[in-house]
Amino acid sequence: FQAGGLELSAPAMQSSLRILLQHPQHCQKAFWNGCRHVFCSGTGSARLVAAAARGSPSSWMQKMRVWRQQEQRLQDMGPGALLAASFGLVAAFSIAQEQLPVQAEDKSKLMDEMGFKHVMIGGTPQPPFFRQEVVDELREKFILRDSDIVIATYPKCGTTWMQQIVLSLLFEGEKEKVPQPMAQSPWIEAVTCFKRINAPEGFMGKNMTVEELSAWDGSTDFAPTCPRRVFKTHANFENVPWKSPGKAKIVVVTRNPKDACVSMFHHFRDGTKFQYRGDFQHFTSQLFLKGKAEAGCFWAWHAGWEKASAESKEIMWVSYEELKTDPTATIRKLAKFLEIPLTETTLTKTMAAASFDSMKQSFAKNDANLQAAGKPVKKEHIRKGEMGSWRNDIDGALLVEFDAVHALRCLEHDLQYKFVFG
Numbered sequence: 539f540q541a542g543g544l545e546l547s548a549p550a551m552q553s554s555l556r557i558l559l560q561h562p563q564h565c566q567k568a569f570w571n572g573c574r575h576v577f578c579s580g581t582g583s584a585r586l587v588a589a590a591a592r593g594s595p596s597s598w599m600q601k602m603r604v605w606r607q608q609e610q611r612l613q614d615m616g617p618g619a620l621l622a623a624s625f626g627l628v629a630a631f632s633i634a635q636e637q638l639p640v641q642a643e644d645k646s647k648l649m650d651e652m653g654f655k656h657v658m659i660g661g662t663p664q665p666p667f668f669r670q671e672v673v674d675e676l677r678e679k680f681i682l683r684d685s686d687i688v689i690a691t692y693p694k695c696g697t698t699w700m701q702q703i704v705l706s707l708l709f710e711g712e713k714e715k716v717p718q719p720m721a722q723s724p725w726i727e728a729v730t731c732f733k734r735i736n737a738p739e740g741f742m743g744k745n746m747t748v749e750e751l752s753a754w755d756g757s758t759d760f761a762p763t764c765p766r767r768v769f770k771t772h773a774n775f776e777n778v779p780w781k782s783p784g785k786a787k788i789v790v791v792t793r794n795p796k797d798a799c800v801s802m803f804h805h806f807r808d809g810t811k812f813q814y815r816g817d818f819q820h821f822t823s824q825l826f827l828k829g830k831a832e833a834g835c836f837w838a839w840h841a842g843w844e845k846a847s848a849e850s851k852e853i854m855w856v857s858y859e860e861l862k863t864d865p866t867a868t869i870r871k872l873a874k875f876l877e878i879p880l881t882e883t884t885l886t887k888t889m890a891a892a893s894f895d896s897m898k899q900s901f902a903k904n905d906a907n908l909q910a911a912g913k914p915v916k917k918e919h920i921r922k923g924e925m926g927s928w929r930n931d932i933d934g935a936l937l938v939e940f941d942a943v944h945a946l947r948c949l950e951h952d953l954q955y956k957f958v959f960g
Contacts, residue, residue: 649830652816654806660777662834665728666811672731675748676779680726682769682786687876689723689770690778692839693832694801695793696858697770699923702892703861703869704789707878708765711887713896715762718743722758723768726751726779772833775842785852787876790843793858794957795836795944796928799826803931806831818931827943837947844955859958862925865889894923926960 646657646666656663659673682688687704691697701719709715716722721743731737733745743758756764773779803821806814812832816824821831829835847853854875860868869888873880890896932940947953 648813649825652820652824653812653814654816654825654830655811655813656832662774662777663830663832665832667731667735667737668727669731669734672734672748673727673777673779676726676730677777677781679748680752680780681782682780682784683767684785685766686784686786687723687766687768688726688783688786688788689768689791690788690843691770691772691791692793692798692836693772694798694805696791696861697772699858699861699892699897700789700791700856701768701770702897703872703888704768704876705764706888706891707869707873707876707880707884708768709762710881711884711891713887713891716891717761718758722756722761722764723770724751724754726769726771727773774834774839775846783852788850788853789872789875790847790853790855791858792840792855792955792957794928794959795826796932796940796959797858797925798836799940800928800931802826802831819936822932822936823939827940835947835951837944837951837953840955841951841953844953855955857958859925859960865892897923928959 646655648655649663654663655666657666657668657670658664659668659670689697689700689704691700698720701723702716705716705719705722706713718741720741724743724746728742729745730748730751732739732742733747733750737745739745746754754767756767771779799822800818803818803826806812806821814821825831826836829838833839843853843855847855854872856868856872866885866889869885870880873885
């Protein structure tokens with residue numbers, strides 16, 4: 539359909555209408571601009587459509603009802619008037635396509651010939667199930683409670699381990715009350731994006747809308763309600779998935795980039811969602827060191843959170859390496875920061891529940907239960923849990939390249955943190 543230099547196919551019009559219905563706050567402006575663009579002469583039909591556009595701003599559907607009510611009158615005015623009014627709709631749809639925050643059902647793409655399916659969210663590569671409109675809604679509406687705890691990590695830096703530790707502390711070390719740490723402390727962006735795309739529920743627990751997540755009380759169908767809500771995110775500080783943190787406690791878990799790189803490579807290859815076929819050399823040189831892996835640049839991510847923690851007493855840094863070398867002192871520090879009462883019994887039981895062998899067994903049992911119920915699982919999520927094992931994979935020219943990039947990125951992003959490479 540075309541007129542006055544405007545052209546729009548029927549499928550495009552349908553797509554635009556769906557977008558307008560999803561974003562009623564933009565409808566009035568887009569519709570009115572469209573009418574004004576075409577009906578500069580101020581004809582009778584223009585006034586009718588303009589009246590519809592300037593009517594109640596509450597929803598696009600109200601405007602469509604006005605359109606239907608006026609359709610007979612337009613027909614009485616002759617085919618020219620009806621055609622002119624139709625042009626106004628076309629113009630509105632065309633301009634809406636330019637003005638509205640359009641997000642197709644699936645905008646994922648491959649990074650290169652080796653795969654890595656991803657979407658760009660706020661300029662950062664993210665898993666293909668992410669949706670920009672959901673992240674935007676989280677940033678506009680999701681407000682953390684003062685009692686909340688958020689675990690913020692670059693991927694593969696000890697997220698699940700910290701989830702297990704924090705939940706165990708809250709349940710006084712009772713291991714049986716933390717059967718599914720990934721579901722009991724949901725990934726904020728994942729569960730809300732899964733809800734939007736109607737993904738099946740699995741190892742990450744219940745899918746929720748932003749409104750449902752805001753009202754969530756920490757309960758699940760398989761464990762007692764947690765005394766405090768616990769969440770996780772892999773977002774950089776500039777794109778946190780909430781409107782306001784309040785006085786919520788945020789635990790940033792870090793790990794040296796070499797071990798994180800090796801772990802992320804296996805994460806990419808062992809799963810199916812990324813469709814990655816490259817070898818370790820390709821992953822390291824072309825993705826990780828160039829800031830093109832999941833969650834973007836490792837060093838920029840840490841620099842952002844480092845600056846944020848310097849300005850907030852509600853953010854604590856914990857390293858994977860100190861949890862490995864001195865778990866007792868680290869968990870004591872963590873409990874004090876989170877204001878969780880800690881007895882020697884709770885400490886001992888928490889350390890046992892969060893041991894690698896215990897978590898490996900627990901995840902294997904949980905995966906079997908999920909598979910029996912026909913739900914998706916992530917196999918080998920708990921892989922090795924080692925420190926310094928990067929030496930088995932990074933050496934020679936690749937090690938020289940890695941060290942050079944590490945030094946350059948730390949300077950570039952003014953990252954002061956001294957990583958322990960084991």
